[in-house]
Amino acid sequence: MLKVWIDAGHGGKDPGAVANGIQEKDIALKVSLGIKERLEETYEDVQVLLSRSTDVFLELRDRTAKANAAGADVLVSIHCNAGGGKGGFESFRYTSASQNSIKLQETLHKAIMSKLGGIDRGQKSKNLHMVRESRMPAVLTENLFVDVVADADCLKQASVIKTIIEGHVLGIAAYLGLTSKLMEVQPVKPRDINIVSKWAETAWRDMSERGYFDGQRPGSPITREEVAVLLSRIL
CATH class of the missing domain: 3.40.630.40 (Zn-dependent exopeptidases)
Structure with missing residues (x-):
């Protein structure tokens, strides 16, 4: 001290x-x-x-x-x-x-x-x-x-x-040479919506091949309209 x-x-x-x-x-x-x-x-x-x-x-x-x-x-x-x-x-x-x-x-x-x-x-x-x-x-x-x-x-x-x-x-x-109590906040790197996450690769590929998704923009948020289209395709 x-x-x-x-x-x-x-x-x-x-x-x-x-x-x-x-x-x-x-x-x-x-x-x-x-x-x-x-x-x-x-x-x-x-x-x-x-x-x-x-x-x-x-x-x-x-x-x-x-x-x-x-x-x-x-x-x-x-x-x-x-x-x-x-x-x-x-x-x-x-x-x-x-x-x-x-x-x-x-x-x-x-x-x-x-x-x-x-x-x-x-x-x-x-x-x-x-x-x-x-x-x-x-x-x-x-x-x-x-x-x-x-x-x-x-x-x-x-x-x-x-x-x-x-x-x-x-x-x-x-x-x-004191050390600040405030931790430096690291900037969050924006996600590339065109790259699928590792944990979802298999499911994304399977569902895209079945025609439920078009295989594009796997990281994009989904709208209510897109949910309606997805449910229609599944039904």
Whole structure:
């Protein structure tokens, strides 16, 4: 069972960035809860653990301490941005990140951008507590800007929140190599009505030779009219 630690930034007395009727802590919690639900619902052998599942305040050291103690395989810290001019999405790893953290960032960033679109502010590194003190591959995502009107309008839409969630889920699943619970449906090959089934070959040949059938289209559905003709011939 692989463990994914999702950290909803801020919370409680710490609202994070606030603008345009949005509090960062609320968006971070919605996205985090959505990631947990979708990952566990869609993929095999994965458990999602949360720093917080309600609007409570947690110190940064408590967040990473819990993730480390749980032995999580990856950590993703969810945030929104502010003060960014045109807005957009960006992600962060630690300045001296491991190769696995770099790979996680690349995979996650590309998956989110493929779903979200818009302005890509790039994959960056910074001395942030959540990615520095985590013992597992760790990435912090900044999902649009609350103080950019266009971004804020997007964050107020349930469809955009869903898209952000899906991007994170796809990235995490790809990095961990998770197996989907949904079995691939194989397309049904259309039957050739001119070829008789093996189990019916003898009967079809016999009845055709007797004149009850014309020997054509053995796999075709039969109509009420054709049934009447067949019964007439038999009688």
